[in-house]
Amino acid sequence: METQLNSSPTSVDTDFNFWQHWYPIAPIEDLDPQRPTPITLLGQHLVVWQPLQSDQYLVFQDQCPHRLAPLSEGRIDEQTGHLMCSYHGWQFDQEGLCTHYSPS
Ligand code: FES
Secondary structure (H helix, E strand, O other): OOOOOOOOOOOOOOOHHHHHHHOOOHHHHHOOOOEEEEEEOOOEEEEEEEEOOOOOOOEOOOOOOOOOOOOHOEEEEEOOOEEEEOOOOOOOOOOOOOOOOOOO
């Protein structure tokens, strides 16, 4: 079989958009469904979490909209199954909607 070893592209595709592609983020074995996992992809801080009663992992920005704390430091609430921020207890469902907040 003949292999071309020293081939290189003669031009660079400058239209490549990193934001319009899928990326593997972690082996499933490395994720704990009972706690949020922080990851960084393309310089973005993200959190991977799995709602209770779901078999799908979700990826959100790792930033609480309240005071910008990392959601990866929170937990999955045992009653609602939502992602809970550890700072003031705001909770977010699988759509990212805030389902519980305290006015502080
Ligand atoms: S910073 Fe997340 S609830 Fe306040």
